[in-house]
Amino acid sequence: xxxxxxxxxxxxxxSAAVADGDGLLTVDVEPSEWVLAATAARDHGGFTFLDFLSxxxxxDAMRVVCHLVSPAPFQHLMLRCLLAADRPTLASLxxxxxxxxxxxxxxxxxxxxxxxxEAGAVLPSPPLLLADGAAHHPLxxxxxxQPRLERPWPGAKEPGESDGDVxxxxxxxxxxxxxxxxx
Amino acid sequence: MTVGLGLPGVGEPRGAADPQPVxxxxxxxxxxxxxxxxxxxxxxxxxxxxxxxxxxxxxxGVEPYAGTPDRADVLVVSGTVTDKTAPAVRRLYDQMPxxxxxxxxxxxxxxxxxxxxxxxxxxGVDTVVPVDVYVPGCPPRPENLVDGLRHLDVLVAEAAxx
Numbered sequence: 001x002x003x004x005x006x007x008x009x010x011x012x013x014x015s016a017a018v019a020d021g022d023g024l025l026t027v028d029v030e031p032s033e034w035v036l037a038a039t040a041a042r043d044h045g046g047f048t049f050l051d052f053l054s055x056x057x058x059x060d061a062m063r064v065v066c067h068l069v070s071p072a073p074f075q076h077l078m079l080r081c082l083l084a085a086d087r088p089t090l091a092s093l094x095x096x097x098x099x100x101x102x103x104x105x106x107x108x109x110x111x112x113x114x115x116x117x118e119a120g121a122v123l124p125s126p127p128l129l130l131a132d133g134a135a136h137h138p139l140x141x142x143x144x145x146q147p148r149l150e151r152p153w154p155g156a157k158e159p160g161e162s163d164g165d166v167x168x169x170x171x172x173x174x175x176x177x178x179x180x181x182x183x
Numbered sequence: 184m185t186v187g188l189g190l191p192g193v194g195e196p197r198g199a200a201d202p203q204p205v206x207x208x209x210x211x212x213x214x215x216x217x218x219x220x221x222x223x224x225x226x227x228x229x230x231x232x233x234x235x236x237x238x239x240x241x242x243x244g245v246e247p248y249a250g251t252p253d254r255a256d257v258l259v260v261s262g263t264v265t266d267k268t269a270p271a272v273r274r275l276y277d278q279m280p281x282x283x284x285x286x287x288x289x290x291x292x293x294x295x296x297x298x299x300x301x302x303x304x305x306x307g308v309d310t311v312v313p314v315d316v317y318v319p320g321c322p323p324r325p326e327n328l329v330d331g332l333r334h335l336d337v338l339v340a341e342a343a344x345x
Contacts, residue, residue: 132267
């Protein structure tokens, strides 16, 4: 993003701050300025294409990540914002990018983040990948895979290790995603 | 009662070493040409298709592609059943006429397979529909489908014994 465009985004969303994003231009904004920042990026920066939108569970907060692309000149923009971990809500980008709802619905079912329409009402998000009526959000860190708690982890390095072999000198392998003390 | 069906074909009469028809006996007697309906949900479906390519199944009195479930005798579930697709599999089963049989083809359909700890994969299609024959393998070889059908034939014939 060229300097003037960043200025435009800052003018629309004063909270916008450039963050370290592993080479990609990454801008953090406050949730209240989410749509404003995206609008400025689209209208003044040429970021007309929404590549993806997803989230990261950072345990104490939910971070929504949105990758925008400007086709010509070709540029990336990673737009991020941090939401409270309990009942996270964010305004939908669907009025700006027609494809945004698909990503938002996936994010809603995987992370339990509600997306709001322009009037502030929660947009309906029937599950895309989970069974209808599923109440769990599998990509949250607090979500544990029940079979991993109940069975020995098969991903052992040595034979016999995963069978719960107590004579093994090695510590019993803890399945990924299962906290200490539960497995 | 098991009745052999005449095989369509040309040329020399078949010998004992040639493939024999799969003869399924229904309760009440009689034998019929088996029509399969494949629910191909993942890569096992490729093995199902491979089993149908050389005419082995047709030679043995099996029509591999029933086209619609309402004229199918055997539902073959080949692939990963998810909680999202499970109702659709159930609906196909419900649309099949009696007597109907189910073959679970491959590890995923049998038990969830490599997705045993997944949050979205159904741990075996037998939680959705009753399964008669489980064909193991990840994926099973195409010949295993023929083998599974033979097992089903034996099961059905045994069940029909007075």
